[in-house]
Amino acid sequence: MARSRTTRRSLIAGSIMFAPYLILLALFGVWPIVQAVLVSFQPTVVNPAGGLQNFADVVVDARFVPALLNVIVFLAMYVPAMLIVVSLMSLLLDTVQGRWNLPLRLSYIVPASMTGATAVLIWYFMLEPSLSPYQGALHALGITQGNQIWRQGGLAWIFVAMAFFVGAGNWIVVQYGSLQSISDDILEAARIDGANAWQIGLRIKLPLIRKYLVYMGILVFAAGLQVFIEPQLISGSVYTGIARDWSLNQLSYDLAFQNNNLAGSAALSLMLLVVCIVAAIIVIFRTDFFEGTGVAKHDK
Amino acid sequence: MKRLAVALVAVMALGVALAGCSSGGTSASGKPSILIWVDTPRIPQATEYQKEMKGKVDVKIETIAQADAQTKIALANRAKKGWPDVIFGTAADTAVFRDPSNGYAADLTKLVPKKIFDGFGEGNSDCLFDGKYYCLKNDLANTVLWYNTKIFKELGLTVPTTMQEFADTAMKLQGTGYSAGAYGDQLYYAAFLQSSECPLAQLTAPNTVRIAPSDPKCTRVAKLIQPLLDAGVIDKRSPFDAGFIKDVAAQDKVAMTIGPSWWGDFVIRPAASWNVPAGEIAAANMPAWGSGNDNKSGAYGGGVFTVSSHAKFPQAAADAAVWMTTSDWMATAATTPTFPAYGPANKLWEARISKDPYYANNVYTAMAAGANNISQVDRPVRFPFVAQFGPTLAADIVNGKSLTTALDDYAKSLQNLAPQTGYKVITK
Numbered sequence: 001m002a003r004s005r006t007t008r009r010s011l012i013a014g015s016i017m018f019a020p021y022l023i024l025l026a027l028f029g030v031w032p033i034v035q036a037v038l039v040s041f042q043p044t045v046v047n048p049a050g051g052l053q054n055f056a057d058v059v060v061d062a063r064f065v066p067a068l069l070n071v072i073v074f075l076a077m078y079v080p081a082m083l084i085v086v087s088l089m090s091l092l093l094d095t096v097q098g099r100w101n102l103p104l105r106l107s108y109i110v111p112a113s114m115t116g117a118t119a120v121l122i123w124y125f126m127l128e129p130s131l132s133p134y135q136g137a138l139h140a141l142g143i144t145q146g147n148q149i150w151r152q153g154g155l156a157w158i159f160v161a162m163a164f165f166v167g168a169g170n171w172i173v174v175q176y177g178s179l180q181s182i183s184d185d186i187l188e189a190a191r192i193d194g195a196n197a198w199q200i201g202l203r204i205k206l207p208l209i210r211k212y213l214v215y216m217g218i219l220v221f222a223a224g225l226q227v228f229i230e231p232q233l234i235s236g237s238v239y240t241g242i243a244r245d246w247s248l249n250q251l252s253y254d255l256a257f258q259n260n261n262l263a264g265s266a267a268l269s270l271m272l273l274v275v276c277i278v279a280a281i282i283v284i285f286r287t288d289f290f291e292g293t294g295v296a297k298h299d300k
Numbered sequence: 301m302k303r304l305a306v307a308l309v310a311v312m313a314l315g316v317a318l319a320g321c322s323s324g325g326t327s328a329s330g331k332p333s334i335l336i337w338v339d340t341p342r343i344p345q346a347t348e349y350q351k352e353m354k355g356k357v358d359v360k361i362e363t364i365a366q367a368d369a370q371t372k373i374a375l376a377n378r379a380k381k382g383w384p385d386v387i388f389g390t391a392a393d394t395a396v397f398r399d400p401s402n403g404y405a406a407d408l409t410k411l412v413p414k415k416i417f418d419g420f421g422e423g424n425s426d427c428l429f430d431g432k433y434y435c436l437k438n439d440l441a442n443t444v445l446w447y448n449t450k451i452f453k454e455l456g457l458t459v460p461t462t463m464q465e466f467a468d469t470a471m472k473l474q475g476t477g478y479s480a481g482a483y484g485d486q487l488y489y490a491a492f493l494q495s496s497e498c499p500l501a502q503l504t505a506p507n508t509v510r511i512a513p514s515d516p517k518c519t520r521v522a523k524l525i526q527p528l529l530d531a532g533v534i535d536k537r538s539p540f541d542a543g544f545i546k547d548v549a550a551q552d553k554v555a556m557t558i559g560p561s562w563w564g565d566f567v568i569r570p571a572a573s574w575n576v577p578a579g580e581i582a583a584a585n586m587p588a589w590g591s592g593n594d595n596k597s598g599a600y601g602g603g604v605f606t607v608s609s610h611a612k613f614p615q616a617a618a619d620a621a622v623w624m625t626t627s628d629w630m631a632t633a634a635t636t637p638t639f640p641a642y643g644p645a646n647k648l649w650e651a652r653i654s655k656d657p658y659y660a661n662n663v664y665t666a667m668a669a670g671a672n673n674i675s676q677v678d679r680p681v682r683f684p685f686v687a688q689f690g691p692t693l694a695a696d697i698v699n700g701k702s703l704t705t706a707l708d709d710y711a712k713s714l715q716n717l718a719p720q721t722g723y724k725v726i727t728k
Contacts, residue, residue: 045722062716130542147698241690257371
């Protein structure tokens, strides 16, 4: 009796604490998705009957496959770069304790305080040979003209660089935080067993924060799949249209506003959503993401 | 995805919110009220109209980016409210707006007096869709031949009058360090393909478009221009490319270039752009591809005013569009420097530009000669005709592919896009 009351009370308390987020999720997460589903079946100019054909129309669109390939190439560089560099840098940061730790953490956060849009402009100035402060270096590499940098086929790495420098610093500090939660006893034991710093990092620390790395991997993948602002801004500025419909999200935007095809746009957005959810589910269930409460115990 | 979805909802919500407070309606005093959407350069003329109408019509002005016109109307269509009564944009926007699938643009044929249309002459032909006028043209951006009299004198060149002469003259620049212009963007289309009347958006019937890059009027362009590109006398970069401006244009090394009428004041002259010294630049008639009628101009830019079919006060809205495009104020204001499409306004504008000491000759003569002679083969269409230049035609030229490949890639992208907006495509 007493026990069930406690359970009920904690359920109520939990619901109250969860409610504000739940309301936001319903309003700005679930409801737009429901809307998108409804819109995606509406008739379009090319398909007056509407329905599932809208999804097929998007996939056979001449712009779809190139955009898909661009995004795959982007993800193939962006996600591993983020995971590897962030893991290594946060491990390094974790080993530097003492007076240099704080300034180092700051230095990671500063580049991350730029938004994506600002980063695009900064990178444009850094990479444009006639404007760049690193003109000398670019010229030494034989790059004297803007079109040697800004050319189709070679844009993915530029967008990766832009997105990487905006995102990496934050994540380094976050993962540094998760490393802090590892118990000193474990590290002490490892050291007594004769593990060196390298072994402790790779064999002890990283496995222990695996869940946070998985979490980061999911978010980074989702963000990368939705890449939009970098190609869209570059396309809208100097080399007009160079990255037009470069990514799937750009195609979705153009379908809605250039082709008067909101249904196709919604269909494409839903496809991206499904990919994100499936990827997240696979990663979550292939790992023990939801087991336990946090970092702590690795032994199951 | 979720981010985009949220952004869309937010934009729509904003649209609805704006609609609530700004859409045309009768104001407290009972006089008509209209809402005008213009881009920043059109603000002075809109503000002047607002002043002139004080006490008669309540004019509200909102600024939009020209590139957003279609997006914003699409959102208003979605919300079924919030449309502006008059909007500034391109004729391609109007092609979208007048389609039944959009329905925003009003037929102006009856709302605007016939004498206004007469005054435009050919100047308003972009706004003519299936025999009816759906917009009024603000300015014309026909191409002319800009040339540097100092360099021409130094090299003993004569001003070309045909495209063949243009090519011959350009070849004479080889080894001199001078250039005949940079064409690696939309300019290649406006200067050469459009003036040659290469059919890339030719409406052979309503909703049937001919996109035929193998037409002789297309192939003759690459045949004449490719050797110039190979010889390096014309530049494969964009005329707005930072490197081209720094290395060539701002060094006063452009001997001649084909360019639209607004280039004099906005590209060639400004210190932050090509910065060509005063007294050197002159304009000549657009070189002709052939004899007789085969002497068309291209066009690069040029805006229009479109009136809403949802306007509560259609006449007040149409009158505003008429004033914006035809008034004497617009034609004489220092803030309205582009070539007015309306004949009488254009005459007033002549008074200013023809006396401008910056130019080495009366540039108005060449502008006026080409203004009513812009090729009408390609028409404003609903698919993104201009936006596709960047990823295909321009990118190919800049990356050193042949002009034939560049055109084929561009045409192919249009052939793919046109059916999506309801066109039947003819490729031969």
